[in-house]
Amino acid sequence: MIKFENVSKVYESGFQAVKSLNFEIHEGELLVLIGPSGSGKSTTMKMINRINPHTTGRITINGKDITSYNVAELRRNIGYVIQQIGLFPHYTIEKNIAIVPQLKGWAEKDISSRVKELLELVGLDPEIHATRYPKELSGGQQQRVGIARALASNPDIILMDEPFSALDPLTREQLQAELITLHKKLKKTIVFVTHDIDEALKMGDRIAIMKDGDILQLDTPEKLLHEP
Ligand code: ADP
Numbered sequence: 001m002i003k004f005e006n007v008s009k010v011y012e013s014g015f016q017a018v019k020s021l022n023f024e025i026h027e028g029e030l031l032v033l034i035g036p037s038g039s040g041k042s043t044t045m046k047m048i049n050r051i052n053p054h055t056t057g058r059i060t061i062n063g064k065d066i067t068s069y070n071v072a073e074l075r076r077n078i079g080y081v082i083q084q085i086g087l088f089p090h091y092t093i094e095k096n097i098a099i100v101p102q103l104k105g106w107a108e109k110d111i112s113s114r115v116k117e118l119l120e121l122v123g124l125d126p127e128i129h130a131t132r133y134p135k136e137l138s139g140g141q142q143q144r145v146g147i148a149r150a151l152a153s154n155p156d157i158i159l160m161d162e163p164f165s166a167l168d169p170l171t172r173e174q175l176q177a178e179l180i181t182l183h184k185k186l187k188k189t190i191v192f193v194t195h196d197i198d199e200a201l202k203m204g205d206r207i208a209i210m211k212d213g214d215i216l217q218l219d220t221p222e223k224l225l226h227e228p
Pocket residue numbers: 011012013015016017035036037038039040041042043044
């Protein structure tokens with residue numbers, strides 16, 4: 001469980017991007033952060049892996065203050081998927097996925113079986129895709145690789161910042177459905193940022209609606225739709 005207590009973020013510019021947030025992300029849920037551009041969604045998400053350290057308040061994961069972790073150790077347990085994928089262009093798909101396991105010092109044969117397993121998990125064919133380079137894959141396939149890479153070291157938490165926004169509508173729908181299936185199977189805690197209400201309603205176990213650095217409402221899609 002991830003808990004925010006009176007958490008705010010003031011950037012170096014002096015701009016307060018996030019006000020005093022108090023909320024919890026349950027273990028194993030897919031929580032969507034939705035809101036207009038500039039409402040503080042990315043800032044909120046990036047405080048969890050300390051890409052964007054919070055200014056005041058406390059964030060805990062399973063009761064442990066995130067500031068008490070070594071940053072590398074914290075991030076090893078938190079997969080991160082962004083819109084611009086960020087695959088290394090001069091690495092093969094296999095090598096891109098293997099980065100974290102290699103850093104962790106796994107044996108080569110364990111790495112290659114893990115890569116194979118992950119490619120299958122995200123709907124790619126190891127025989128075909130493992131040895132290709134990112135530019136030889138479609139946008140949707142590259143985004144699948146991004147998800148596989150985020151899962152490589154088996155993190156408990158996955159942060160996804162508008163992961164499907166750059167994709168064409170059909171591919172996007174397909175990946176949404178696949179992520180829902182994957183989430184049911186792996187039972188990871190996922191925090192998913194989007195500004196698309198349909199995507200939020202489809203994907204979220206719960207949805208946090210953000211505006212001007214604050215969470216206006218946090219509830220299940222059913223409650224958000226059917227309660228005044
Ligand atoms: P969202 O993800 O909802 O679009 P962000 O969290 O990216 O919103 O940004 C929230 C607000 O903080 C915006 O007004 C944005 O301009 C501002 N902001 C984001 N990053 C920085 C930064 N590094 N320095 C100053 N202001 C920033």
